[in-house]
Amino acid sequence: MAKDINPSDGWSPCPKGTLTGLAATLKRREQIQRLQRISSLVALLLVAIAAGTWFSNRYSDGSMESNYGGITCSEVQKSLPEMMSGTADESLVTRINAHLVRCPHCAEMARRMKEHEVHAAAGPSIKPLNGDPRAVLLAAHVK
Numbered sequence: 001m002a003k004d005i006n007p008s009d010g011w012s013p014c015p016k017g018t019l020t021g022l023a024a025t026l027k028r029r030e031q032i033q034r035l036q037r038i039s040s041l042v043a044l045l046l047v048a049i050a051a052g053t054w055f056s057n058r059y060s061d062g063s064m065e066s067n068y069g070g071i072t073c074s075e076v077q078k079s080l081p082e083m084m085s086g087t088a089d090e091s092l093v094t095r096i097n098a099h100l101v102r103c104p105h106c107a108e109m110a111r112r113m114k115e116h117e118v119h120a121a122a123g124p125s126i127k128p129l130n131g132d133p134r135a136v137l138l139a140a141h142v143k
């Protein structure tokens, strides 16, 4: 650096390779920064995926296929109509009840099914005739 000083303007020509070296350094720094940005993004994404997987696993384990009272959710959901209609056997009902106490997902389902059942039992003869025009037509046709 010191040997080529030009006193008129105070500027010295760059030694060969300084600019390219600087450019390379800048480029490398930029690449490192980009890499860091990408890797932090990737890390964030991985965390999100991991959290999502964990959550969905937990969700599906927790509310779709829990085995409470010796019976799984899908079995409970399959047997609920039987239980509602009173055709399920005693031991099945006991197991379903034990399951429903501990599984809010199935309990909610049973509650809805019961509600539906009550509605269906309350007005099957009135509702179709008054509500659905096709049912009225059908009823008229049958008469």
Ligand SMILES: [Zn+2]
Pocket: 063, 064, 066, 072, 073, 076, 099, 103, 105, 106, 107
């Ligand atoms: Zn359940």
